[in-house]
Amino acid sequence: MNAPSTLGAVLDKAVDLERLLDTAVQLIAVPSRTGEAGAALDRLAAILAADGFVVSRTAAGHPAAPAVVVRLDSGRPGPTLQFDGHLDTVHLPFIPPGRDAELLTGSGSCDMKGGTAAAVEALRVLRDTGALTSGSVLFTTHDLHEAPWGLGQQLDQMIRDGLHGDAVLIPEPLTAYVPVVGRGAATWKVHIRRAGAPIHEVHRPADEPSVIAAGADLIARLGEFQESLTTRSDTHAGCETVFIGQIHSGEIYNQYPQECWLEGTRRWLPGVLRTKVEQEFRGLLDGLAAETRTSIHCDFRFIRDAFRLDPADRLVRAFQASYESLAGSPLPLGAKPFVDDGNSFYGLGPIPAITHGPRSGGAHTTSEWVDVADLRRVAHVYALTAALYCAGRPATEEVA
Numbered sequence: 001m002n003a004p005s006t007l008g009a010v011l012d013k014a015v016d017l018e019r020l021l022d023t024a025v026q027l028i029a030v031p032s033r034t035g036e037a038g039a040a041l042d043r044l045a046a047i048l049a050a051d052g053f054v055v056s057r058t059a060a061g062h063p064a065a066p067a068v069v070v071r072l073d074s075g076r077p078g079p080t081l082q083f084d085g086h087l088d089t090v091h092l093p094f095i096p097p098g099r100d101a102e103l104l105t106g107s108g109s110c111d112m113k114g115g116t117a118a119a120v121e122a123l124r125v126l127r128d129t130g131a132l133t134s135g136s137v138l139f140t141t142h143d144l145h146e147a148p149w150g151l152g153q154q155l156d157q158m159i160r161d162g163l164h165g166d167a168v169l170i171p172e173p174l175t176a177y178v179p180v181v182g183r184g185a186a187t188w189k190v191h192i193r194r195a196g197a198p199i200h201e202v203h204r205p206a207d208e209p210s211v212i213a214a215g216a217d218l219i220a221r222l223g224e225f226q227e228s229l230t231t232r233s234d235t236h237a238g239c240e241t242v243f244i245g246q247i248h249s250g251e252i253y254n255q256y257p258q259e260c261w262l263e264g265t266r267r268w269l270p271g272v273l274r275t276k277v278e279q280e281f282r283g284l285l286d287g288l289a290a291e292t293r294t295s296i297h298c299d300f301r302f303i304r305d306a307f308r309l310d311p312a313d314r315l316v317r318a319f320q321a322s323y324e325s326l327a328g329s330p331l332p333l334g335a336k337p338f339v340d341d342g343n344s345f346y347g348l349g350p351i352p353a354i355t356h357g358p359r360s361g362g363a364h365t366t367s368e369w370v371d372v373a374d375l376r377r378v379a380h381v382y383a384l385t386a387a388l389y390c391a392g393r394p395a396t397e398e399v400a
Contacts, residue, residue, distance in 0.1 A: 007131060008325050011383045014125040017376050021104065023047055024117035024375065027087065028097035028106040034088040034149035037142075038065035040113075041087055044120075044141055051124060060157040065143040067154060069163065071136055072127055078135025078390045081315075082165030083123065083382060084155070084341055084353075085116035086145035090364050103369045110360035114370035115171025115378060116141055118358060122382035131383065135390030138165045145341065147303045148187060152344050159348045167315035167389065168353035169382055172340050173360045175374070178316065181237045182336030182343055183267040184274060184306035189299045190218065190285060192260045192292075204256040212249050214292040215260035219244060221284060222264075234269050236335040241267045242281075270306040278302075304339035307346035307353075315352045318389035322381050356381070 026047060032040035045055045045068045057066035065088075089108040097106035104114055123139050126132045140158065144150030158164065192211045226242050233239040242264065249260035268277050278300050289296040309316065311333055320330040336342065342353035358378045360370035 007387060008380075008384055010129055011125055011131060011387070012380055014129050015121060015376055015379050015383075016124070017372070019124070020117055020121040020375055020379055021099065021372065023120050024104055024109070024114050024370075025097045025099065027113040027117060028104075028109050031094045032087050032089055032108065032143075033091050034144060034146040036065070037086075037088040041065050041068050041141060041143065044068050044087065044116075048120070053123070053127075058158065058161075058163065060142070060154045060161065060163075062144055062154045065154075067140060067142040067158060070123065070139040072123055072132060072139070073136040074132045074134050074390065076134040079167070079314075080136045080138050080165040081386045081389050082138040082140060082168040083119040084140045084168050084170050084345075085112055085119055086143065086155075086341065087113060087116065087141050088143045088145050088150065089113075090146050091149060092364075092366050095366050095368070099372075102372055104372055104375070105367075105369045107366075107368060109370045110173050110368040111363040112172050112357060114360060114375055115173065115357035118375045118378040119169070119171050119382055121379035122386065125379065125383040126386055131387040133387070133391055137386050137390070148301065151301070151303055152341060155341055155344055156348060159344060159351075164345065164349070164351055166351070167313070168342065168345050168351060169319070169385065170340060170342050170353055170355045171357040171378060171382070172355045173357045173363055173370075174336065174355045175357065175359050177332045177334035178309075178311075178319065179336035179342070179355050180309040180311055180316075180333045181234055181270060182307045182339060183237055183240065183269055184272070184277075184343065185303045185339045186266045186274070186277065187263070187301045187303065188266060188281065189263045190261060191297045192218070192262075193295045193297075194258055195295075196258070198251070198258060199256045201254045201256050208256070209293040211257055211260040211294060214288065214294045214296075215247060215249060215262060217292060218262060218285075218288055219247070221288060225284060232269060232272075234335070236333065237269060238335065240269055240272075241265070243267075268306055270308040272306065274302055274305055304343035305347035307336070307343045309342075309346070309352055309354065313352045315354060315389060319354055319356070319381075319385045321388055322384040325384065326377065326381060
């Protein structure tokens with residue numbers, strides 16, 4: 001039997017599914033809305049300490065929920081692979097953990113306490129087997145991931161402080177391909193206002209500007225802007241976009257409204273400066289305000305920058321070799337449909353990061369679930385990827 005198959009078999013045997021699921025259930029059982037994940041992080045720190053790991057905590061600008069940090073060092077030179085996850089969940093009613101033979105359910109089971117528990121199990125497997133022959137693994141978990149309640153600022157501070165690996169695996173719910181490009185994202189909320197008091201429609205001055213008409217004009221202009229954005233495209237990620245998700249105005253049907261507000265997103269490709277994206281958007285609004293005689297205020301909130309991952313990167317080669325050794329073929333390349341912490345690692349590094357998690361669903365709903373068997377697979381893939389990546393040998397050599 002060749003060496004990679006032997007290593008894969010050793011790691012596979014060491015994965016303890018019941019231990020993994022117990023960790024996941026304990027994490028899901030602690031409510032942890034974004035900004036309020038301190039208790040869940042405390043629970044994880046206690047689990048890791050009970051497992052014999054040396055746990056450190058760092059506030060990274062958010063003392064209410066210090067991040068959890070664990071290092072597994074081989075004692076020999078080599079790169080550091082980071083497993084990074086967030087324990088905060090979106091602000092929805094809390095659903096306690098549930099489990100049957102196939103699925104684990106509850107708040108955060110999909111996004112991303114299940115995946116984080118799989119990464120914890122990979123860390124245990126590497127420790128228990130001694131498969132990490134060089135380099136080290138850095139395990140981190142944190143709060144403030146989910147927008148709009150958080151904007152990734154805790155992780156961003158950790159990266160700026162140098163608390164990061166040479167490459168990163170992120171167990172977000174993305175399974176079918178390796179994302180090698182992802183668009184940046186911002187949210188925007190535009191308020192269009194007129195001067196004057198609320199007034200019945202029949203008494204409005206003839207020359208009074210209409211905020212609803214200005215809002216309609218903005219919708220038309222953003223439609224034209226979207227058409228122009230189709231020329232800015234990427235093979236995997238598609239084109240840049242501007243999107244309108246909400247429009248509101250007025251209190252009752254016959255009161256002339258003082259305000260109209262619209263809300264949406266703006267997404268852009270790697271290589272585009274986010275400052276230019278915002279300037280372009282605000283320039284469109286300035287022209288509209290002048291022409292409609294309204295005042296326009298825009299809250300433009302940056303979420304994450306765009307990212308790109310070199311398919312030839314050492315991390316990609318190690319991951320694909322690990323995946324192929326288990327599944328029989330590598331994953332196809334694709335685009336990340338959302339923004340996640342991989343965008344932050346690229347934007348502030350650039351640090352290569354692969355988003356890959358268990359098969360799951362219901363993210364950002366009250367019906368989250370994660371596939372039990374796939375949690376086991378992710379733990380195996382993460383452990384094997386770390387062993388190959390940190391060993392420093394070509395991935396092709398490892399699976400020959």
